[in-house]
Amino acid sequence: MKHTEAAEAGPDPVDARLGTRLTELRAERGWSLGELAARTGVSKSTLSRAERAETSPTAALLNRLCAVYGRTMSQLLSEVETEPPLLVRAAEQPVWEDRASGFLRRSVSPPHTGLRGELVEGRLAPGADIAYDRPPVPGLEQHIWVLEGALAMTAQDVEHHLAAGDCLRLRVRGATRFRCVGDEPVRYVLAVVLP
Structure with a gap:
């Protein structure tokens, strides 16, 4: 088109x-x-x-807006979708793309009333680099599990290099950065738990 x-x-x-x-x-x-x-x-x-x-x-813009509105990105994106069902079939998982940065985000287990956790699948194209200046919710718990490729994730001024199978666990209190550092795309699961 x-x-x-x-x-x-x-x-x-x-x-x-x-x-x-x-x-x-x-x-x-x-x-x-x-x-x-x-x-x-x-x-x-x-x-x-x-x-x-x-x-x-962009993902960076949504992150800044989420920070002032006190929401995670998944919460904001779920508010523009219908009420998520308890069973989320693969074909029904909302997908959002930041075409400018090469970031694809699938909400595998979207936020749901009464639940504090959610699962997100992230995909970054080779060379993709996304920086967030602050967490959408201070103290947000994140578990980043790399499924394929290589990811460099920076939090609290420390860069962590993750390969397939590696998992990084942290509470997000400041700026973060996600970079695809390999020649192939990186695919990871991000488990998010509200404080």
């Missing part, structure tokens, strides 16, 4: 629902775009374009 055809087709349905939810969250707090920009360090124009679904938000 050509770029003009994609533009004529309208925004991606998930991006449209996400934009609506981001607008609702800002309105619930009574914040202007300027106030949200000051809290996140993201320009008003970028925030406005994300809310109007004129652009697909």
Whole structure:
């Protein structure tokens, strides 16, 4: 599909629902775009374009928004989907892609009422590098289990190199960074547990 055809087709349905939810969250707090920009360090124009679904938000942008709204990324993304069932079939697991960074995120076990944990499958293309300036929820517990490839994960200014089968366990309190350091994509499971 050509770029003009994609533009004529309208925004991606998930991006449209996400934009609506981001607008609702800002309105619930009574914040202007300027106030949200000051809290996140993201320009008003970028925030406005994300809310109007004129652009697909990046993982880094969603992380900053989740931090000010007190949500994990999975919680935010689950709010734009229907109530997740207890059994989540592979074909029904929500997938979100940050095309700019080469990051694909599958919500294997989305957040659910009464549960504090969730499972996410992450895939990074060779050379992909994603940095988060803060956790969406301070003290968030994460378990990162590499299934295929090689991952460099930085937390608390320490870089950890993980190969297939390795698992890193931590509480996220500051900036983190995920990098695919091999010639092949890296695929990992991220178990997230709210504090």
